[in-house]
Amino acid sequence: MGRSTVAIHGTSEPRRDGDPVVAPIMQSSTFVNAVGSDREVRYTRYGNNPNQVSLGRKYALLEGAEDAVFVSSGMGATALAHLAVLRPGDHLLASAWIYGGTLKLFDEEFGRFGITVTYVDPTAPRIWRKSIKKNTRAIFIESPVNPTIRVLDLMPIAGIAKEFGLALVVDSTFASPINFRPLEQGADLVITSATKYLNGHTDVIAGAVAGTRSVIEEVIRLMRVWGQAIDPHAAWLIDRGMKTLAIRMERHNTNGLAVATFLSGHRGVADVAYPGLESHPDHEIAARTLDGFGGMIGLTLKGGATAVDRFLRRLRLFVHAPSLAGVESLVSDPRITSHKGWSPGQLVEAGIAEGFVRLSCGIEDPEDLIADLEQALGR
Numbered sequence: 001m002g003r004s005t006v007a008i009h010g011t012s013e014p015r016r017d018g019d020p021v022v023a024p025i026m027q028s029s030t031f032v033n034a035v036g037s038d039r040e041v042r043y044t045r046y047g048n049n050p051n052q053v054s055l056g057r058k059y060a061l062l063e064g065a066e067d068a069v070f071v072s073s074g075m076g077a078t079a080l081a082h083l084a085v086l087r088p089g090d091h092l093l094a095s096a097w098i099y100g101g102t103l104k105l106f107d108e109e110f111g112r113f114g115i116t117v118t119y120v121d122p123t124a125p126r127i128w129r130k131s132i133k134k135n136t137r138a139i140f141i142e143s144p145v146n147p148t149i150r151v152l153d154l155m156p157i158a159g160i161a162k163e164f165g166l167a168l169v170v171d172s173t174f175a176s177p178i179n180f181r182p183l184e185q186g187a188d189l190v191i192t193s194a195t196k197y198l199n200g201h202t203d204v205i206a207g208a209v210a211g212t213r214s215v216i217e218e219v220i221r222l223m224r225v226w227g228q229a230i231d232p233h234a235a236w237l238i239d240r241g242m243k244t245l246a247i248r249m250e251r252h253n254t255n256g257l258a259v260a261t262f263l264s265g266h267r268g269v270a271d272v273a274y275p276g277l278e279s280h281p282d283h284e285i286a287a288r289t290l291d292g293f294g295g296m297i298g299l300t301l302k303g304g305a306t307a308v309d310r311f312l313r314r315l316r317l318f319v320h321a322p323s324l325a326g327v328e329s330l331v332s333d334p335r336i337t338s339h340k341g342w343s344p345g346q347l348v349e350a351g352i353a354e355g356f357v358r359l360s361c362g363i364e365d366p367e368d369l370i371a372d373l374e375q376a377l378g379r
């Protein structure tokens with residue numbers, strides 16, 4: 001089955017006369033357990049509520065994974081995926097270009113489990129290889145990268161992971177499984193913030209992990225003990241959102257390219273980071289490994305902080321808010337969200353120049369998005 005069909009139907013069983021076409025919400029924390037029965041005990045915190053189970057199966061199919069599980073946030077998915085593959089005393093090699101929340105998790109929390117982390121320039125496979133220690137167990141990368149929209153080539157990193165027997169964990173939130181499927185390119189586990197493209201309607205916080213059955217079983221075990229299960233209503237909303245994932249991604253892809261092309265020709269713009277533009281440093285990698293370039297754009301304005309402030313105040317359709325990848329266009333400034341408190345030097349090192357903002361192009365009419373940007377940029 002094609003991805004659009006899977007996103008709508010999942011693994012749905014043949015229907016009988018009188019069945020609802022849309023699966024109902026099982027908004028119940030627990031389920032009757034017949035006295036003396038040896039059937040699996042159903043309890044929503046265990047992640048075996050029917051809404052949770054069918055959503056996981058559908059996402060696994062989209063990623064080409066054996067199994068998948070949804071949890072209560074993207075950060076929950078990142079935390080549990082790593083705890084599933086790492087043990088106390090282990091070492092994690094991580095790309096230096098990752099979401100600020102993930103960086104915080106590694107820097108502030110992993111120490112308490114005795115897990116050490118080394119950050120590596122993700123474009124230099126030689127450095128990955130050199131940084132591997134005796135106790136290295138896993139590699140983590142994020143692609144496309146938040147907020148700079150760099151795109152990494154998975155193949156060389158996957159080769160190193162295989163050679164040294166390391167688990168390769170990839171956060172591909174910015175692509176969705178319609179544009180990019182890391183497992184097809186050698187990853188072992190894929191993480192997504194379902195808050196973003198999967199749900200797509202900016203009304204749910206959730207995350208998912210997909211991979212081999214044995215690792216997902218461990219993620220599920222951790223989810224139960226750490227109390228990370230997704231609520232059935234949230235699972236139902238994501239299931240509904242995912243029915244339009246493929247068609248939404250088509251529009252995000254065309255809007256992203258239209259907006260990026262417009263911006264790259266504007267006098268007030270210093271730089272446009274969009275992988276669909278030939279000028280993007282990773283355009284060749286993106287064209288070879290992605291099925292679409294998405295709706296995320298890194299925009300650097302001429303005129304630094306003053307220009308950003310004026311631009312943000314003038315925008316009408318692009319709403320100034322954290323988060324991304326919903327049907328409505330958003331704009332965010334990483335200095336007050338994911339990269340709050342970073343020094344100017346750290347920001348530049350992370351590829352965030354003065355005047356940088358991140359655009360998330362929704363699925364509105366592209367000419368309206370362009371008109372809004374044009375009036376906000378001014379002459």
Ligand SMILES: Cc1ncc(COP(=O)(O)O)c(C=O)c1O
Pocket residue numbers: 073074075076078099101142146171173174192193194195205206207323
């Ligand atoms: C790349 C990436 N991964 C993970 C997350 C965390 O997701 P959530 O906010 O659903 O916990 C985010 C949030 O912005 C993100 O951008």
